[in-house]
Amino acid sequence: MSTSPRSRETTARELHRRLPHPPPGRPGPAGDRRGRRRGARPGARLGLGAPALAPRAPGAYDRPCAPPRGGPGGRQPGGDLRAGGGLVRISAVARERRHTLAFLDGIRGFAPVFLGTSVDMGNVREHRAGQASGRRISTVTYVLQVAARVLAAHPEANAALRGRSRVARYDGVHGKFTLDRTLVGRRVVLSAVLPDLERAALDEIQERVDHFREGDPATMPEFAGVRALQRLPGPLRTLAYRAATRPLRRRASTTGTFAVSSLGHRPVEAFHSVGGTTITLGLGATADRPAVRDGRVVVAPVLPLSLTFDHRVIDGAEAADVLAEIKEGLESFKGSGVQGA
Template identity: 40%
Template structure:
């Protein structure tokens, strides 16, 4: 598979990368526009520290999924997908589901795969963390949900392209494959901003958390800041709505966690108003 020193090797697309190839080929239909903001992660860091005392350690990505899922409850028109074609169609989903990406290994290849948290707006952070742990702690061949990916990788390239497009073209089931929003992170490396390629209406890119000087009440203080980007499909929503969503996710994450109900069954985001 890999070239020997002094020699160029040409070979068919490796099976482990075929799902990514088909995804990128299909993603050309989406019309992405990008926004970003910086978030003070002090409250999230405090919540995370408290979780190690009361139970399982919660990852940062879970708190982000929680915030996005709760905010999307307020914007059902963004919880949607568009189907390209002679007669374009649009589906608006009643459930909120989060697709998240992860690094996995298939043989000698390092690849990106995605997991799904169904009904993420109804789950506690502890429940969501268990889902993420399930994907992270198992080998690819031991994850039942990757059966379709393994099948796609085994198909000839021309047939895999057809199969992928048929699956994604079904608006009624697309949310079960792709979620209703995506979150992807390079925050484990010193990457400040990440602007992802999208395969649904909303995709959030997460950068690293860095201590930075910020001005608060005319005083310079050091706060843990994180860049959060949003790529959105302009066919489905406009920039003003996307900006509202991103701004309210920021407010949710920066809001004082002491007023958030611990069971996460119902969260009153009083800073947004109604």
């Protein structure tokens, strides 16, 4: 049975009459506004067969919304939020990690490129086992010494950049290494710079490494600057960090001329880090893996070694030479000439 145009208009008007209308001065649904335009028929856009809207109680537009649970914005006492049926705890960044934020702000201008290789540490393991002093030499110490001697032969890589056009090249090779420490009950990353490593004996380097690993970072004078940074608010912290590290004449003593960072305490097979220096070495875990010796495949202790370089200072060919020579120095490591020759 067909419906005449007049019957359709009557039906649309009836639907429009049943719709709730907002109080004066309040905007209503889009259908109401469209229906009140000049020359538009009431409910003309509804069309036949459109689902009927459930009538709302009078004054529905004046009914205030119920506040979310936990107060305005769903915030719970103590800075918590309700989200997705769970509790989200929000707090300020721990003071003990604020020096890391300052460091990350300082390296935003870097142009890092990542290289990687693997090192047969068989000779290093034999040398470590034959130490008469009884002191255990860490993998980080071996890498610090070998890398320092390689960089002494590559002055272009033993350098630092300020801005876009000023480069400093240093006579001494100063190595920075990272420390996994606990400060005021919180696990943090700290770093220390060891100067003039190209002339340092292996035992001497290990003694300096142990000094920082065994000392209390909450009281050691070497970390007084870190503790001062942690007490500063964000903008002042950034300015203080830049003032300490931006001048090229201070860069070698504050950030080193190269950096070594290790995650060898866990089964990490690849680790790339940006240490704020032109060359940063990343150490994974030394583990028994297949290696080729004299044309034969054997099981050997293999160290995953990565090198990150700042492309603003050197190019890939120079960085590849540095990585290859560090690999060769570790794989051919002998007891002779180790003590600062």
